[in-house]
Amino acid sequence: MKKNWDFISSIIIFIILGAFSLQLKNIPKEAKGYPTFMIVCSFILAVVLLFSSLKNNNKESKTEIIDKPIEYAKRVAIYAISIGLYIFFMEKIGFLLSTFIFMAGSLIYLKMKNKLVIVLLPLITTLAMYFFFGKFLTVMLPHGTWIQIYF
């Protein structure tokens, strides 16, 4: 079963443009001319895209992902969510712990069999990043609010 992703894209774009349009009323006249022009142009083009998708002229615009086995799509979705969780927990448990856990977890999930690599690579990379960025380049990497681990 193939879905017309251009149609879905146009609907999402209309929602985004709607959200921007609602904000326009809070902006003074002097500052809203340029963005209004951009919204109008985007809206016209989104309408063109919607109509062309309805006509279903452009066969190429249909997404590839649905042609791939569902397990790959699942894998992509799980990995994307895990990156999101890594970013969320970075602030909570700090850069060191979250990065080590994410790296080790990622390697296990991607079927890395060498146990030494699973342990040593995250450990070395995390520490190298921490000292290079955090200490040498003085970037204030998150220390964590729930658990605080830092040197």
Place this chain on the structure above:
Amino acid sequence: MLSNILIGLVNTFTPINLIFITAGLIVGIIFGALPGFSAVMAVAVFVPVSYWLKPDTALLLLSALYCGAIYGGSIPAILLAIPGTPASAPTSFEGNAMTKKGQAGKALALCTTASAFGGFWSSIALLICAPLLAIVALKVGPPEQVMLAIFGLTVVCSLSFGNMTKGFLVGFISLLIATIGQDPVMGFPRFTFGVFSLTGGVQLTPVLIGIFSLPEVLKMLEEPLDKVLKASKVGKMHITLDEFRRTAFTAIKSTIIGIIIGIIPAAGPDVAAFLSYGEAKKVSKHPEEFGHGSIEGIVASEAANNGCTGGSLIPLLTLGIPGSAPAAVLLGAMFLHGLRPGPTLFTQQTTAVFTILVGFAVINILMLPIGWYFCKVSGKIIELPNSILATVIVILATVGAFSIQSSLFDVITMYTAGIIGYFMTKNDFPVTSVALALILGPMLEESISLTQTMFGSNILMMFTRPLTVLFALFALSSLLLPIIKNEMDKKKLKTKAKEAV
């Protein structure tokens, strides 16, 4: 003039200056190669260090850092699809496609050669015709910048790869996203949706890191797991004579574009790289290769962004106007060392100035062997299995986005851009248009506001300025040529089909 150049040569080739040039290049390449660290940061971090050095040595060190960082940004762009600097975004597009085909070595070789070529000739332009080219810089005001930005945005046509509606739609929405934050006239916060972090606008670098790198990681996972565990090949770092011939004209043209864009205030190497990339595609005999690993695309982008380095120093040295953000930091460093840029600089500080000018050429020559060696070492990274590579890219992208201003919001921006970028690539929406619009959007809006202030309601008066008309003509031709070419190709195909029947 010749005696001044000779003095410059003698001063540049002192051991201490050569050591600092080499060190500056190495550190600059490393800074450029790190996602999130820009050429501006590389130069700014070392300004206090330069205080302890002689003025000419200090400025040679900073110039080497500047050139090295602009070049270095292309290495992760080619190998990992993470543009180290915004100027290397077009390189990422073609370079990473070559990496996937097992031609990373060739892509790196082309990138290094084109960078050194562009940088060297820009330094020659700086040395020979700086005062002459400075006159052009004086003639560039907000109306010219408006037309230049529009000209730059017409590159969207070239980047749309056959789907103009999607290309323009992405361009306009990205220009709209670029308006998030304070407006350039009143400083009024727009489209913040109640999120305080959006008051400062959407940061360009996290978006670029996310939109180019995360989709590549997610695409790796679409392959069967045994492929995810396999490693890629770097391939040989060499350029054939045929490839050299094919790209020579592109390199020359892109260097000229880079120098001109460098001279124009507010337009930096990122604008030069995109403009040159778009121009290269338009005139290429192999436009179908663009987006799939075009050697002309890499050469165009690299020769232009490094060509910009010397160009941006022309208005800086002759008029005291910095042509790019790193040039602005260099201006500060010059004041720190008692050098006052302007017309009198060439007569009052001859030795220091000509040492810097000659040194700039030497920096770009040295970039070739140093860059070549750096590429050979760093190229090994893609020989890692994809499972390790995917994990490392995520970490590098996260740390790179965070390190821009130590803000977790930038990481969230990077992540959001990455997810959106993934769906965009899946549905044939050109992601490069996002980068282009985000780079040019703020410049366009600000220039429009200033032009309106200059001419009031009679904004058409801007076309009384020759350079504005010239840029307008460029923009018009850039917009129409691909459409005409497309129509002609369609007609040719139809005729051929009829003949076949």
